[in-house]
Amino acid sequence: MPQLDVYDIEKSKVGNVDLDPSIFEAPVRQHLLHAVVNWQLAKRRSGTASTKTRGEVRGGGAKPWKQKHMGRARQGSIRSPQWRKGGVVFGPKPKDWSYNVNKKTKRQALISALSLKYSEGVLIALNQFELPEIKTKQVADFVERFELKSALIIISGENENLLKSAKNLKNIKVVKIDGLNVYDVLKFDSLIVTEESLARAQEVLKH
Numbered sequence: 001m002p003q004l005d006v007y008d009i010e011k012s013k014v015g016n017v018d019l020d021p022s023i024f025e026a027p028v029r030q031h032l033l034h035a036v037v038n039w040q041l042a043k044r045r046s047g048t049a050s051t052k053t054r055g056e057v058r059g060g061g062a063k064p065w066k067q068k069h070m071g072r073a074r075q076g077s078i079r080s081p082q083w084r085k086g087g088v089v090f091g092p093k094p095k096d097w098s099y100n101v102n103k104k105t106k107r108q109a110l111i112s113a114l115s116l117k118y119s120e121g122v123l124i125a126l127n128q129f130e131l132p133e134i135k136t137k138q139v140a141d142f143v144e145r146f147e148l149k150s151a152l153i154i155i156s157g158e159n160e161n162l163l164k165s166a167k168n169l170k171n172i173k174v175v176k177i178d179g180l181n182v183y184d185v186l187k188f189d190s191l192i193v194t195e196e197s198l199a200r201a202q203e204v205l206k207h
Helices: 030-044 104-118 136-145 160-165 182-187 197-205
Strands: 003-007 013-018 123-127 151-153 172-176 191-194
Touching: 013 182, 013 191, 030 182, 104 182, 104 191, 123 197, 136 160, 151 160, 151 182, 151 197, 172 182, 191 197
Parallel strands: 003 123, 123 191, 151 172, 151 191
Antiparallel strands: 003 013
């Protein structure tokens, strides 16, 4: 059974924890990672881009000049697409870009993402990550101590001090275990988990 060293926030080893091989030694299925990341990004699209057709642009009700005998091309409206300030042909309209992905695909993709992080040696376990006060420097010192370029920190329960302390750090994101997702796991170089959140993840994802 694979194991992971457990550290405190001062980077002192305090023990180790057993990992479920069905989760952390599972085959990495690239096609599932691709499918779920695309699904997450599609859900985030606002879909609010909108342009006006010739029928929606204000004005242009009267024919600009007579049909014949003017020596110019015939025109029906100054709001036709070829006119300045005219309508737009086939422009974007508000749209819902989201679609459905089944639960099994999402679960297997998350397992693949966790397995990938473990195989790369960038999965770090902490006994806990509690801060006595809201202070960004405490998290910044932790990042420097562990030599992290960017990291996703997974916590369980309420931890407002850590959530607010990490908010201003550009390459650090803190999420609760219920918000663990494939896109964030892959986006950040390192994955930091507390023992409690790790146990919860294994409980939910195990076969």
